[in-house]
Amino acid sequence: MNELIFFFNNVIVAGIVLGSIYAVGAVGVTLVFGILRFAHFAHGDMMTMGGFIAFLLMLGFQAMGISVPFLPTGFVVLPIAMVLTAIVALGLDKGFYAPLRARGAKPVTLLIASIGVTLMVQGLIRLVFGSGTWSFFETEQKQLIRIPVPLEGVTRTINFTQPQLLMVISTAIAVIALNLFLTRSRLGKAMRAMADNAALAQVSGINVKLVVRVTWIIAGGLAAMAGVMLALDVNLKPDLAFNIVLPIFAAAIVGGLGKPFGAIAGGFLIGFAETAAIFNWTVLLKPLAGVLPFDVPATLAIVPTEYKLTVAFVILVVVLLWRPTGIFKGASS
């Protein structure tokens, strides 16, 4: 049983946490793709920027002595960081992407422009913060939550940190809120309409520019959320999210580009696949050593930790072979 708890902590808990981060990141990517029809490569850097904005806010709050009991300050400032990052996202669109769209630029041009934005944002962050790592938990404690399992012979506990718990709750809230927005509100439906058939949305008199603005606001807000969650789980550094932008894109594509719920499913699928792939399965197989027809090696992971990233692409290839436009049948171009 102890082995199963170990498995639960390392694969299920870690998978939920990683999946939440991927899911929230991938939703932003997929929304921007659905409305603007280009792969916004700089999404990862909007996440990183959201993380740094939250970090600055946290320092400000701590300097002013503002704190909320039981909540890490990183979470207290999250809503403000989301608003500020949304404003930055609108600025990036106005400054870089809108002028290109106005000239009828092709999606590939916008993609290249977004790589430029990536380099620029990363450069700016390095200019201000240097290339070192920062932690949200210099002065505050990261609380560990241990849940004992009431079974005989079980000594291990189910472990996760308080920020991880808050992360999963925030993801659930964000997903429910997004779902309500997209299915109940007039603007949310207009966003879906535009992702479905942009020409018909225009013919219907839908204010296309307004929909584009709302898309950036949501993408920016969610990027900040994913970035802060990632920074709270590990550390804050200038290439924080740049390193996970590829699995995030894989999650969005696996789910079906332009499909928000596909992106969420894709995020969790890839999150779980990664944690399962680097798990040392020997731990689970050892108790069965006598029954198995082969010797259990000392370590048996599907891939070494360094190759975690490749898992996303294996999933991507397998899913696309089975369903060429993703699980939820998204856009193909």
Add this chain to the structure above:
Amino acid sequence: MALIELKSVVGGYGGAPILNGVDIAIEQSDIGVIVGPNGAGKSTTLKAIFGLLTVTGGSISFDGEEITNAQPDRLVPRGLSFVPQEKNVFTSMSVEENLEMGGFIRRDNLRPTMDWIYDMFPVLREKRKQAAGELSGGQRQMVAMGRALMSKPRLLMLDEPSAGLSPRYVIEILEQIVKINQAGVGILMVEQNARQALAFASRGFVLASGKNRFTGTGPELIADPEVAKSFLGG
């Protein structure tokens, strides 16, 4: 004064013009039908009115106001509505959501208009929660027309509403178009089933090579031996 008036409209997609001087004028009480051979500029005329291609010569006015090259987000609030021939529904959205999107520009209660459309096409009320992409061709055409009517237009433009439909649906769609007109909505449509459509047209326009060849009431055009011989297949 005509509801919509095109005067010698010239335009295309950037290359050689497709429209070489189209004249059309219809009242709100009219059903105007544009017929003509393939490549005559029938659909292009509707797209030119709706700002979907560049008009380089002539003028278009709606209710006395110049609307040449105005974009759809300005035209829909003025009372123009357009049903494209293809890709004319939001396939991933429900029938009811399609109708709501048609009423996007309105701030008042959409329910009465929606009920009017459901009364006109009862099958849509039954399938209102179903994704439009799952419906048959004829039902999709009803959704497309319903969507266009949700903005309470004064002029409804339809691009080949009966294309690809079974005979049963062709009759139903054409009958409903007459009813929509009787409810006070001007109609301007392009039709491949020329004889059938001209039969109830109060204004008929025969286009060829981007120009008017014949203009008259529908029955007049049908009776004209030259029109019948060249454009209606004898």
